[in-house]
Amino acid sequence: MSTTTAEPDTEDILTEAEFRNRLRELPPSAKLVAKVLESDAPLSQGQLAEESLLPDRTVRYALNRLEESDLVGSRYSFKDARKQVYFLNT
Template identity: 60%
Template sequence: MSANASQNTQEQSDRWDPVRELPPSAKLVAKELDHNDRLTQTELAEATLLSTRTIRQAVSRLEAVGAVESRVSFRDARKQLYTLSL
């Protein structure tokens, strides 16, 4: 492995450090947000096949470690949009 590739691998592992000790559901939500710019709880539930309750718990844990940010949707103020902040 080249030094550059090794450095990229190290940077990626450091990026995910806050999520490492979280439950699998939180990791799945983080990965889904990594593949999409921003999603609502409903969209996360559909994409991951997890219940909305599990999504709420996962998002709360991710927010607690600073891995996810939320903001109010401009299209529907009743909904939150979640983005990965790692």
């Protein structure tokens, strides 16, 4: 899992076409999590589970797949440093 201290750098940001091509290959749960992050980021894993109505385990799997594809980045939450928050690399 890549952990950064701020929002993504310009070199980490994908073009819309690159993002869509990578996302196309992922399972539906990853697509749903990406869609939730598209409208309301950054979010914690728990917040993603609540917003997507997916089980925690499925959200974790989706986040892992999104991170492996470099579609999602994470950082520690400013509100609660014990938690990671996730955002899209677009």
